[in-house]
Amino acid sequence: MPPRAPRPSSPVPTGTALHEAIARSFSVHEPPRALSPLRALGRRQLSGVEVMAQSIATTAPAASMIGLPLAMLGTSVLGGVLAIVASVAVMALIALCVSQFTRRLAAAGGLYTFVTKGAGRRRAMTVGVAMAVKYCGSAALTLYQGGQEVIRLLGALGIDARGPAGSAAVHCLVTAVILLVVVRGVRRAMLAILVVELCSLALIVGLLLSGDSGARLPQPGSPASSHATLLLVLSAMFALAGFESAAFLGPEAKRPLVTVTRTVLWTPVICGALFLLAAWAVSSGRAGMLLNAYTGGADGGVDPGLGTALHLGVMCSWLASAMASFNAASHLFYTMAVERILPSPFRRVHATHRTPHGALVAVAVLVCAVCLALNAARHSAAAPPVALRLTVQGALVIAYVLVTLACLRFLARIGESTPLVKVAATLASGAGTALLGSLLFVSVTGHDKVVPAALGAVAVSGVVVVAVLRRLRPGALERVGVFDSAESDDVLPGSASYGRNARGLDSLVRRP
Amino acid sequence: MTAHPVQRALAILEAVARLGPGATARQIAVFTATPASTAYRLLNLLVADGYLVRIEDLSGFALGRRTRELAGAEPEEESYESVLTELRGRVRFGIHLAVFDGTGIRLASRDPDHAPAGEGTLTGHPHASAVGKIALAFHPALFADRSLPGVTHRTITSPDVLSAELARVRQREIATEVEESRIGRCAVAVPVRDAHHVVCGALTALGGSAGLRVDDTDLADLLHTYAARLAGVFGPVATGRRTETCG
Structure with missing residues (x-):
């Protein structure tokens, strides 16, 4: 096969090193050498919308847009709005740091590899341990809340599943369906x-915008805590958290x-922006209709069908969040298994x-x-899972x-x-x-x-895990950091140098 | 002087071509006289779109395959992966590609839908696997003075029987394996040749004993057809190691 060269009309001028490299690439035939260690997941399949869906589902904004205004009832209006603004600002800064990795x-x-x-x-x-706690814990909490909404909706349909066995069966069934x-x-x-x-968000935003500013807000369920504002900041941050879950799908994205960035x-x-809208609605009293419809408050004029629709939306939001957390946690465990x-x-x-699927089942x-366990604790009238x-x-x-500290060191290293x-x-x-100090x-x-x-x-946990691995699986420590590295097929033939990486496989290296 | 972003991008690609694989962002920024933050942004964009790739430690860059498109070159010839993907879509067995290099046998492409179990046996005990028999038949010098341990009770452990088997492999250009490297597994393999007609690898189908018949002539024909297409993709193996392994 005769070697082919760039066309004369090409924007790459002849005589340049780039022109020569491209011309040379047609006569060089290399066997496949470098392969991504994550290629089994299927590279380049997910669209941008599907990646966005993972993050939005993890964040569950529809559920949070009701949860946050309810949390704000225990704080001063100004304190609540400022808490949400501060949370958004901090999250945006953290997102900027995470994006330095996702760009590269x-x-x-996800964050573990970064x-x-x-x-x-x-x-x-x-x-790695923190993210496992976060995503498994978050999945359990959202699954529990979503399961409670399922039980409530079943009750509206005349099926009583509130007993210990019934509610346990609902949670197991929901887990099986999500799996x-x-x-x-x-x-x-x-x-x-x-x-x-x-759709849920459209309904909620519609209710917030059309709400009567004179509507009576429901009373907070528990007495205001002296740390209510701090707890609201944590709730808002947790409601915003999940943006990083798109990173777990990176190798599969187109x-x-x-x-992902x-x-x-x-x-x-x-x-x-949605949470600020909710905060504004609370501060102007417009959130009354939404909250009364959701809590089934005594405020007259609220259609019960609206409440059911809201609960349906919130249920979907929780279960979608659980599903996205399953996805994220399984990808984290899969990566750790690839690293042995x-x-x-x-x-x-x-x-x-x-x-x-191995990690997903686990x-x-x-x-x-x-x-x-949460379900059983609830039936024994124990405290809600605040500690979890x-x-x-x-x-x-x-x-x-x-990850913010790693961002500084990573960029300095490269x-x-x-x-x-x-x-x-x-x-x-x-x-x-x-924030961590405040939480403690x-x-x-x-x-x-x-x-x-x-x-x-x-x-x-990091110190302990490394010490244990040193004794039990010393090779695994050399393998950490697996990512979707460039494959031979991604490279212009003849333009790369190959060497063995820590896993003993061919990979792209600097020219010696 | 303010350069157009396209000019800057081309200058960055030219810098990578000149500096060689592994050029760092800082070196590229200096080479092209581009402000550091602009260079970093453009580099990330070029990597995102496949015009550049990052090396394994992420600190340097190499030219990506898409630079061919930028140069207005003709469409890509078919790649080995596209050939393998097409074949994988036509059979229900695991299709894997092995190459023979200086260190022995290496699986260069594993079927993502049928991960090969016991890969070490496939590559480490050539007398027990179909892929290994191709390597032994066409490159006997590579595996001289090796013992013939029994991996399963069906593994060929007699040198005479193996010699006769390898002669058949050379003659028919097809190797088979019936539960010789793993109980419950059968395999068929055919040689893959480079542009100089030297055997430099093997294309194999792995499957369960109940599903894969090693005397299936349709399967053998299919493997031979695709092995011939792979030969066009591989061309001469452009490494110094070829002469010591395939020569």
Whole structure:
């Protein structure tokens, strides 16, 4: 086959090194050498909308747009609005730091893999544990809340599933359905979820905008806490959190470095704008109709059908969030299994649907167990799962702080630091640390020992995991940091140098 | 002087071509006299669209395959992956491509829908696998003085029997394996040749004993057809190692 060259009309001038490299590439035939370690998941399949759906579903804005105004009832109006503004600002800074990674690599391990690239193995393991706590805990909480909404709606249809056995059966059934959907590929489900979420949001925004400013707001369910504003900040941050979950789908996205980055940057801004709308509605008294319809308050003139529609929307929002958390946690575990940190069953990929079904089953079992425990605790009239919620929030803040620090070190290592990112990362890590300190302060002053102990365990988990791996699987530590690295097919033939990486496989290296 | 973004992008690609694989962002910014933040932004865009790729440690860049499009070159010839994907869509067995390099046998492309179990046996005990028999038949020098351990009770462990088997492989250009590297698994493999007609790899179908018949002539014909197409894709193996393995 005669070698082909760039056409004379090409914008690449003849005689340049680029022209020569392109001309040479047609006569060079290399066997495939470098392959992405994550190619089993199926590269370049998901569109930008599907990636956005993962983040939006994790964030569950429809549910939060009702939850946040309810939380604001316990605080002063100005304090509530400022808390949400501050949360949005901090999240935007953290998103900017995360986007520095998503612009440069696609990784199924999300923040965990990002930290391996910038802050070493111990911190990466801490983030790995923190993200596992976050996504499994978040999945359990949203599954539990979604399951409660299912039970409520079943009740409206005349089916009583409120008993211990009935509610446990509902939660198990919901887990099974979610597992089936995510194993069969979350693409269509995500699009359906996005449509339902948007319909719910349209209904909620419509109710907020058309609400009567003189409507009576429902009374807060519990007496105002002295730390209500701080708890609201944590709730708002947690409601905004999830924007980073798009990163887990990077290797499967069509243009991952563009679509994931766009999603990471825009999700907190869009959700933040919606939360501010909710905050404004509370401050102007317009949220009365929405909250009364949802809580079934005594305020006259609220159509019961509207309340059912709202509960249906919120149920979908919670369950979609659980599904997205399943997806994110399974990708994290799959990455760790590829690195040989977790055992090989977590590495199984479904032959047809290309989903990490081994990790998904493990996540489903774990999450369902936690969910059933929450369900049992509720039936024994125990306190609501505040400790679990605060632990999940705290673990997330730990991960965020470490990823902002990793961002600084990563960019310095590859020589691509800019002053703007340095300032953003410094501010974000400072704000995150302050928030973590506040969370511990609230817990300690509230005589809660569970949350500080759990967060302390998360914080030291990296050191422990690395020490255990050194003894049991020393090879695994060399393998950490698996991402969707460039394949031979991505490279202009004859323009790359190959060498063996830590996993003993061919990869692209600097020319010796 | 303010350069047009397209000019800057072309200058960056030219810089990577001149500096060689692994050029860092800072080197490229200096080489093209572009402000650092502008260079970083353009580099990320060029990587996102496939005109550049990042090396494994993420600190440097190499030219991406899409630069051909930028140069107005003719459409891509078919790649080995597109050939394999097409074949994988036509059969219900696992289709894998092995190449023979200086270190022995290496699986260069694994079927993502049918991950090969016991990969170490496939490549480490050539007398027990169909792929290994192709390597032994066409490159006996590579595997001289090797013992013939029994991986399963059906593995050929007699040198004479193996010699006769390899002679048949050379003659028919097809190798088979019936539960020799793993109980319950059968395989058929055919040689893949480069542009110099030297055997440099093997294309294999792996399946369960109940599903894959090693005497299936349709399957053998299909593998031979696609192996011939792979030969056009591979061309001469442009590494120094070819001479020591395939020569």
